[in-house]
Amino acid sequence: MIKNKRMLVFSAHAGDFVWRAGGTIAKYISEGAEVSLVVFSFGVRGESNDLWKAEGQTTENVKKIREKEALEAADILGLKNVEFWDFEDYPIYFDRERLDRIIVKIREFQPDIILTHDSRDAFNPDHDNTNKAVFQASVAANSAGALYDGLKSTKQMRLFGFEPHQTEISGYVPGSFVDITSTYNQKVSAMKCFQAQPHLIEYYTQRAFMRGNHARRISGVNAYKYAESFSNFFPVVGEELY
Ligand SMILES: [Zn+2]
Numbered sequence: 001m002i003k004n005k006r007m008l009v010f011s012a013h014a015g016d017f018v019w020r021a022g023g024t025i026a027k028y029i030s031e032g033a034e035v036s037l038v039v040f041s042f043g044v045r046g047e048s049n050d051l052w053k054a055e056g057q058t059t060e061n062v063k064k065i066r067e068k069e070a071l072e073a074a075d076i077l078g079l080k081n082v083e084f085w086d087f088e089d090y091p092i093y094f095d096r097e098r099l100d101r102i103i104v105k106i107r108e109f110q111p112d113i114i115l116t117h118d119s120r121d122a123f124n125p126d127h128d129n130t131n132k133a134v135f136q137a138s139v140a141a142n143s144a145g146a147l148y149d150g151l152k153s154t155k156q157m158r159l160f161g162f163e164p165h166q167t168e169i170s171g172y173v174p175g176s177f178v179d180i181t182s183t184y185n186q187k188v189s190a191m192k193c194f195q196a197q198p199h200l201i202e203y204y205t206q207r208a209f210m211r212g213n214h215a216r217r218i219s220g221v222n223a224y225k226y227a228e229s230f231s232n233f234f235p236v237v238g239e240e241l242y
Contacts, residue, residue, distance in 0.1 A: 002032065007112070012043075012124075015043065020204075036111075040085050042086065050195060094129060103137045113159075115230070116161065120172070135233065138157065163211075178229075
């Protein structure tokens with residue numbers, strides 16, 4: 001049941017949440033979940049290549065463009081609660097202060113679900129570092145002995161990893177497929193907000209189509225036309241096998 005679920009998304013760079021989870025985020029919002037997004041870095045150094053082709057381009061201007069694009073994309077997905085923490089990228093790193101900030105965010109939001117990067121992305125160690133930081137922070141947030149100004153510790157939430165760009169060479173194994181047929185058009189519109197990465201739009205439309213095929217094959221539900229896949233940090237637990 002998606003209604004009233006609390007989903008917290010940590011995106012290493014400004015576009016990642018759209019390419020890898022835009023359909024799922026839009027679906028959760030449209031079905032009554034509370035979704036909050038933290039973008040750690042604008043991706044100025046590593047994920048804005050086309051913008052740097054403009055003569056006289058500056059870091060501040062690239063940041064502005066990336067923020068505007070990410071906000072437009074978030075708006076299309078229905079996402080209102082967005083924070084930009086403006087960390088430098090390539091490389092992104094997480095010291096104790098940054099980990100504490102993530103822990104506080106998790107405790108304040110009290111998520112049922114955290115979406116972030118999978119543990120390995122063969123071409124993007126920023127994504128790996130983000131995975132490790134968010135996972136470490138989630139463990140501390142759940143721990144009663146980690147004290148943060150009286151903020152209540154969180155209950156064990158479910159954690160899911162985004163599909164990396166080149167799945168096989170990253171050792172990625174999908175653990176969950178989410179049908180995004182109802183929000184696929186929103187995802188495509190949101191992807192079109194990013195001027196610097198036009199090459200990714202076709203790639204991720206094809207990926208949604210392919211994962212939709214897999215979702216149908218696995219479930220037998222023919223209505224699943226488009227899907228996104230995620231890794232599961234933990235096995236599924238329930239009253240029955242499913
Ligand atoms: Zn990224």
